[in-house]
Amino acid sequence: MFNSALTSSCSRVLSGLAAALLVATAFATDADAVTPDEIKAKGTAVVGVQMDQFPWGFIDQNGQNDGFDIEIAKLIAEELGVDVKFERITGQNRIPLLVNGNVDFLVPSMTITEERARVIQYVIPYSSNDITVWAKKDAEITGNEDLGNYVIGVNRGSVFEPVLVKAAPPNTEIKRFDDDATTVQALLSGQVDAILGSVTYGLVIEQTGHGATYERKYKVADNFQGMAVRKGDQEMLDFLTDFVTRHTADGSLDTLYEKWIGVERADLPITLPGIDFTGKQ
Template identity: 40%
Template structure:
């Protein structure tokens, strides 16, 4: 290589290194891995649903609210940190966590073995009963009766997994982006029934004439936990202590009663 070419190569390398350093400095530190990093950042960034009332919804100012939002506020206050709430959807909530867009999820994420392979779960802080809810005219009493019916579910949700596992061949499963879309599909007659939480079923009942829909059968009882990235052991202990303490002192129950008008279920 000639001296001229060597100088050009060296200059190119320095320029590349300079650009890399610039990008490193310019890229914001989106999420923390440890409690110390959270304290240094001064802010807790939490992903939560806003389409799953009353667990996740929006208030009159179009800001995130609901049981999950209140739990996140309680956790941030416990840590002495400013809270940044980031709306997520059912399908993108785990990707948001794993790509460092949020520090953790308080997003009605049900604990399942499949999800436990991707994220680390805290002790459960909430629970919900998932049911099959549909038209009173639909002769559905159990999973075998789903054959021939159009069943709606929110994509990538617990009910999606459960219905997919139990539905017999010949069931038409229609997947929607979120619970709100599945709910609208039921109300508009696009599907005969949907898998949803009892709270979503209650919301539907308020919007339609009496005796239009009914609970067909229980799909499962799901417990929901705070989700963190694998390896956040210190943060996991901190969150577990938070859940245990606020379960024992009744603070989580107060929030649950506030939003769901019933006592917080006993959880494993």
């Protein structure tokens, strides 16, 4: 399970994004807008979620969908008063599935980017997956300038790699590994002194019995995540924006995030440079 837990969707973004956007653009005018009332009328919300990305969305030992995004999707369906049908998404197919009408909306733990925002409509952030440095507790690492004193591991080809290259001093020794699982294992086995990657690495460090030895040192970069609807689905956008706003205010999103991710949910912005969250620009 832990290999799946460590395989973040971020590691596939760079290779799949361009193809996904091209396919999405081809289908962009084929799907009619969906509204909350239309979902209520049909009685089912079809929601695109991950099914192999613990703890965001995965299949549990009983064969049921579970995880942070799954609980949020169920809560949305409950507020709509409908059943929920989960549609499996990947880094490559999630945008096409949305714009061609296979799903009503996405609850995807998907990083908000300007490139994607040209094709899909983001809701204000509901989650984040901070890019973080992990190391032994006695390692003196408090900021980017300290990285040059250590051997740092990173998932080759992931979004984490260019972040590390930019953040670390020029003399830093960087070791690259094939995926998130081997990156974390490199830290635990002593192949590297520290690693840069997902905040959820801490879950596996804890679950494998190393929580007393290793810790999260500091956040290197933000990684804000948003649900998404099709361009023009203004009523659905407004509904989900209200959902995120209300459940941020009442603390329920914080509770779910801490339950699944193991750390406090960050204070998330409602505006980002180059991103229109209103659907009206």
